[in-house]
Amino acid sequence: MFDELKEQGMEKLAESGLLERLEKLKKAGMDKISETSLPQDLRTVRANLVGRKGELTEVLKSVGQAAPELRKVLGQAANEVKEILTQAIDQKNEELINCASCFEGAADITLPGVDFTSGGLHPITQMCYDLNDAFRSLGFEVFSEPEITSELYAFDNLNFAPEHPARESMDTYWLKGHDEESGAKRLCLRPHLTGASVRYLQQHGAPARFVYPGRVYRNETTDARHERAFFQYEALIVDKDFSFASGKVLVKTILDKIFGMDVEVRMRVGFFPFVEPGFEIDMRCLVCGGEGCKVCKHVGWIEVMPGGTPHPNVLKAAGLDPAVWSGFYINIGLDRLVMMRYGVDDVRLFHSADLRFLDQFK
Amino acid sequence: MKLSLNWIKKYVDLPEDLTMEKLTYDLTMCTVEVEDAVDLADSLGGLVVGKIITVEPHPDADKLRICTVDVGDMAPSTIVCGGINLTPGQLTVVAKPGAMVRWHGVGDPVEIKPAKLRGVMSYGMICSSGEIGLEELFPASREAEIMDITELGAKPGSPAAEALGLKDIILEIDNKSLTNRPDLWGHYGMARELAAIYDRKLMSLEKSDLPEGSGDLGIVIENPDRCPRYAAITFKNIKNVPSPFELKSMIWRVGMRPINLPVDITNYVMLATGQPTHGFDKNHIKGNIHIRTAKEGEKLELLDGEVLDLTTADLVIADENNPVALAGIMGGKLDSILEDTTEIILELANFTAMGIRRTAKRFDIRTEASSRFEKSVEPQRIDVAIAVAVNMFKEYFPESEIVGLVDSYPLPLKNSEVEVSLSFLSRRLGKELTAEEVIRILDNLGFKTEARDGMFHVTAPSWRSTGDISLPNDILEEVARLMGYENFDFIPPKVVLEKPINQRKVEMERSVREYLAFRCGMQEIFTYPWIEDEYIEASCADTSNMLCLSTPPSPDESRLRSTLIPGMMKGVFTNLRYFDSFRIFELTQVFADKNYHSINDPAEQLPEIARHLCGAFVGPDPRFLFRQAKGALENMHRAVHMEPLSFAQVAARPLWADDKLWLNIMYGEESIGCIGLISLRSARKAGIKRSMTVLFEIDVEKLLPLASRQNRYMRLPEYPCVDFDLSIVFDEKVAWSDIYETASKVELVKEVRFIDEYRGPQVGEGKKSVSFRTRICSNEGTLTSEKIEMITKQMIKKMSKKFDGNVRGA
Ligand SMILES: [Zn+2]
Secondary structure: OHHHHHHOOOHHHHHHOHHHHHHHHHHHHHHHHHHOOOHHHHHHHHHHHHOOOOHHHHHHHHHHHOOHHHHHHHHHHHHHHHHHHHHHHHHHHHHHHHOOOOOOOOOOOOOOOOOOOOOEOOHHHHHHHHHHHHHHOOOOEEOOOOOEEEHHHHOHHHOOOOOOHHHOOOOOOEEOOOOOOOHHHOEEEOOOOHHHHHHHHHHHOOOEEEEOOEEEEOOOOOEOOEOOEEEEEEEEEEEEOOOHHHOHHHHHHHHHHHHOOOOOEEEEEOOOOOEEEEEEEEEEOOOOOOOOOOOOOOOOEEEEEEEEEEOHHHHHHOOOOOOOEEEEEEEEEHHHHHHHHHOOOOHHHHHOOOHHHHHHHO | OEEEHHHHHOOEOOOOOOOHHHHHHHHHHHOOOEEEEEEHHHHOOOEEEEEEEEEEEEOOEEEEEEEEEEOOOOOOEEEEEOOOOOOOOOEEEEEOOOOEEOHHHOOOOEEOOOEEEOOEEEOOEEOOOHHHOOOOOOOOOOOOOOOOOHHHOOOOOOEHHHHOOOOOEEEEEOHHHHOOOHHHOOHHHHHHHHHHHOOOOEOOOOOOOOOOOOOOOOEEEOOOOOOOEEEEEEEEOOOOOOOOHHHHHHHHHOOOOOOOHHHHHHHHHHHHHOOOEEEEEHHHOOOOEEEEEOOOOOEEEEOOOOEEEOOOOOEEEEOOOOEEEEOOOEEEOOOEOOOOOOOEEEEEEEOOHHHHHHHHHHHOOOOHHHHHHOOOOOOOHHHHHHHHHHHHHHHHOOOOEEEEEEEEOOOOOOOOEEEEEHHHHHHHHOOOOOHHHHHHHHHHOOOEEEEEOOEEEEEOOHHHOOOOOOOHHHHHHHHHHHHOHHHOOOOOOOOOOOOOOOOHHHHHHHHHHHHHHHHOOOEEOOOOOEEOHHHHHHHOOOOOOOOEEOOOOOHHHOEEOOOOHHHHHHHHHHHHOOOOOEEEEEEEEEEEEEEEEOOOOOOOOEEEEEEEEEEEEEEOOHHHHHHHHHHHHHOHHHHHOOOOEEEEOOOOOOOOEEEEEEEEEEEOOEEEEEEEEEOHHHHHHOOOOOOEEEEEEEEHHHOOOOOOOOOOOOOOOOOOOEEEEEEEEEEOOOOHHHHHHHHHOOOOEEEEEEEEEEOOOOOOOOEEEEEEEEEEOOOOOOOOHHHHHHHHHHHHHHHHHHHOOEEOOO
């Protein structure tokens, strides 16, 4: 633009020195704008350059004192400079806002996230609820009975021989004041869950399909593998002429839920007073896939639970005719399952109330 | 229990192509759990027979010898050895260089290498019996004795296992799986089972000609209910000598220590038939043998040296004067087979399980005999055992003579009989069976089956008649297990869908747990139902209606909880070692010695059983902890679908609670629990230091689940509402509930919410500043600033007039 004016031979313009001032101002202004890196600095730059009290305003004031024939040209030139600078500032401002932060100071993005809850269910409760969900989807009811029961329900009904060792105080926690009693009058902390099955059948009759998880008690010396209070999960189906070969559904429901995959199982001979025939149920070792390893003692199978058809004497005690009804029980130690599932090495931790342990299952 | 496969094979001809894997698998699936099958030769791997040719002294060591030994190689080997019984011509066991040897018969094999011993190269090692785990079979009489097998006459270089006749496989059976199969506690019984599984012929145990007459011995069974049968054979011309190697080896392999020939024979009889036997020295038995209970004050020294103080509940074998054996468990030391015994009374008796089990438990003695009798052995087995015993004595003591046999059998056992139909078996097994199939299987197992009118009349063999077989289901099991459980296809059960399962109480308990865990940040804990006296005392719990255990886990844990507070205090105490603030809860059953009732059988009277929920909030600020715990309860009803809980001081303060912070928890009009800060006294008694603890406990049984969700939708306000906050200084006596009530009544007030309270020098002694937020809404239009100001002023005025409250800072 200035070159054009010069070409038009307007020598006087150059003489006034104003054009040089404008030229300088523009160059210095552009440099300043490109140097600026903070929005607040840019605001100062804007004020200094094109603001009401800025340098350009000063130049424009001088234009008024210039020769009248020059005023128009000079005014035009000054406004052009103002426009160029303003545009550059606006553009710079846009750039700065695009990459600006809402807050001042640095931030450490590797700090941990905030934990919203600090609570949780006991790992055994969790496992129990998982299994309840699986069984309820198959139409099973969830049942429970008092933890205090009688010899009648703990042993007599379940076909335990009168001299069965489990009845002795070495094994079962009998209540004080009942030592001389027997049967329905002799009370104890329940030594297993199976007694509850007779209670349910007496109340609801057959056919029946139910689970009854809970805590049971044994008078034992405790160590890393033995506890006096522990949890079991038991399920029972009773139906007309229910074949033991159908009992596998209970086993599969539990194991598939716990291990999250199709687990191969086998049923072999086992003896328990309340079942006939009785089974030990094994699952294919998941560690070695059946090849044999330390975990499965080199047999490829791991014993996971007992099961079997309710003994006719148990069905009779429940008021059912064993010639008509049969069914299938399974009973699994929840403590042991949870230990297997998570690799817990001391069963006593479950009743320790120790948050350092429980916290790990949230 | 250990069984020798060679021994089993004496009685049954197993299929030739039967592998060990198959045998252990089949036995595990059909009968008992085989825990392990150990190849004996394996434990002696790498060892060979060596013949010592020369023995020279070592030039540089007094205790060492330099031997040349023929180990079957081209030239004899030089072996340096410290044995003291090295003799030219002697046969011994040698570990050659390169051999992998399991020291003491166990552990990982170690390679033998040539080594220089005091300057002389030794190519291998001559073994002592202890070094290769055979000390019981070849006891060394002195230290540093090498194993001498000259009497076995084997070829140098041949494998030691072969020379020793130890090519055998030992089956280890899980004893638990044998519980109801007393017939399998011996080699003959297991052979019989395998014969049935593989449909092979079982050899019968040869009978023996038995002498007539009892000699001069009489048997008096005073307790036939505990001893249904007692037989005694008297042998004369017996010597206490060591057994020949073959007999020693047989009983050693299955885990028994060879002792002397007469004793080894008694053990052999037991291991073969499962019938325990015992030998008495005839010269020590005065008069008749009495099977009776012990008398008050009687003592008995057992074979192992332990002296028992007998009780009148213990059954003993006695002569005219004294007990000579603890019946069915262990013989007496003074009257059993001794060094100078020449005449033996061999006992073959039957004892019932319960008495044996009780006495064994009382004295804490477990023997091979007691563990067999505890499983109920049938008295008929004595017949076979007598035959085996007589044959053994004849074979090993050819010059012996039987001078008498007495057999008292007052209570003969009847064989079990069962009626079962083919259709029952087919239906319950989910598989069509044929009569021939069933009869064949039962016959193989020794059951007699008569088929008539579609029914099988089954008679169990005597060895299955001690309680194991009595019902159709028992026959079903026999048939199914021999057919192989794997051969039954899985049949999915038929599911009949009737109506959805609706168990509100079950669901409510779960909702409570999940609400506390996931919304209130509490961790579920489990504690024992027996509570420690220390925490009962700390919680001032009433012990008068607590139930007690007869044999508690420890003397100070005899009481069963009627409240969860003591256990929770212990839980708090335990965790304060590692954390200073946390929240825990427990929901479980509690018991009380009252309100006895029946839930099934009217004869069964159960004590009061309730389900309680107990929680603890632990941290530094008691007032805040109290509000947190209260909030957890206050907000529970929505998550759990029940009527809300409320709070009041209606009953007496719980004894463990601080007087300033406690409330009863109300459900409708009823108090169902309480919440409070643990008092200074209780906290000290429970060892709870530094942190504060607020506890609550409610009776969950009292909560009634609602049929469905109950809250309703409320329309959103048409015009915007406005909030304003006030901080007002009140006297300490003014309660928030009163402030709230008054504030709520101010014009247009929709909601009043507590923000916080402040106590301190800025508001003065006996005063507190309470901040709260008020929300006002109008249905008529947007609130003007004049209107808002007017209501704010009105609120301040009300607070001042009613409670003498002043705006803070004003
Ligand atoms: Zn494995």
